[in-house]
Amino acid sequence: NFSNTTSLNAIKTVTVVGGGLMGSGIAQVAAQAGLNVNLIDLKPELLENAQKSIQNNLQRVARKLHKDSPAQIEAFVKDASQRIKVSTNLEDGVQADLVVEAIVEKLDVKQELFNKLDQLCPEHTILASNTSSISINEIGAGIKRKSKFGGLHFFNPVPVMRLLEVIKSEQISEETYQAMMEWGKSVGKTCITCKDTPGFVVNRLLGPYSAEAMRMYERGDATKEDIDIGMKLGAGYPMGPLELSDYTGLDTNKFVLNVLYEKTGNPVFKPIPLLDKLVAEGKLGIKTGEGIYKYKK
Ligand code: NAI
Structure with a gap:
């Protein structure tokens, strides 16, 4: 809803390219905020899956917002889903x-x-990447509109997590940066700003923490349960570090740590034999039924 905004660059139509885990969430929050959304992916069946997952998540949001009114729930879901047009053709977006x-x-x-x-x-048109580990400047190296380009780094699950990291590319204009911040706010996120630096704010700090938790477990300093309980009750975190790694996916975890090690050389990001072993065995966390913990299907 841009009625109160002073920006000349009000963003009304958004295209999300990639309708996977993150893209479907980004499309959903934009549609919920009343924007028109194009969602692009490579195959029709991927778009169908995205639409199904968006529909389910919208239901959940609507039930929370309009507890006692089935009519309002239906209207909310219908309005938001109708705002999302899907296509396999990039030109439609x-x-x-x-x-x-x-x-x-x-x-x-x-x-x-x-x-x-x-x-x-x-x-x-402003162009933005949701990358979590690649340099924003490298992604945009070949484009001409460098002043209209930056990073918009969301967190999983997008409809639930309240943070958006707005990444400043080298040549981003103040106007583009402000438009990105305003847009983030308009889709319900609290925005923080970060330079184009490895891991941005959150992953740069989560990396050493989750790596050290994994090493404690690997050494047998404490059980996995006690490590997680420790950080939940002692540090007030909603999830323990090992539960969180299973939730994010151990493959993603390993990938991010590798990139951070490569880019910073900080030994805290060095490969962890236990993590490498679990990933090699296909034990990737919740999504495969087993990671550090075992999950019932
Ligand atoms: P995903 O694998 O769930 O979704 C990616 C989607 O993009 C797939 O549906 C794929 O078919 C589609 N795709 C691939 N190439 C395409 C192309 N050329 N044109 C159109 N669609 C294409 O991946 P996920 O997890 O959603 O990640 C997407 C991006 O978000 C990555 O850059 C990742 O680093 C970033 N990210 C991921 C987070 C996570 O927790 N998974 C958190 C924050 C950022």
């Missing part, structure tokens, strides 16, 4: 005020997408 990229975490694939978007989108 280029007429947008903002494009948020949430595709695979691969530099060359992202660069190719941004180069295309840079050519196809109108001049005013």
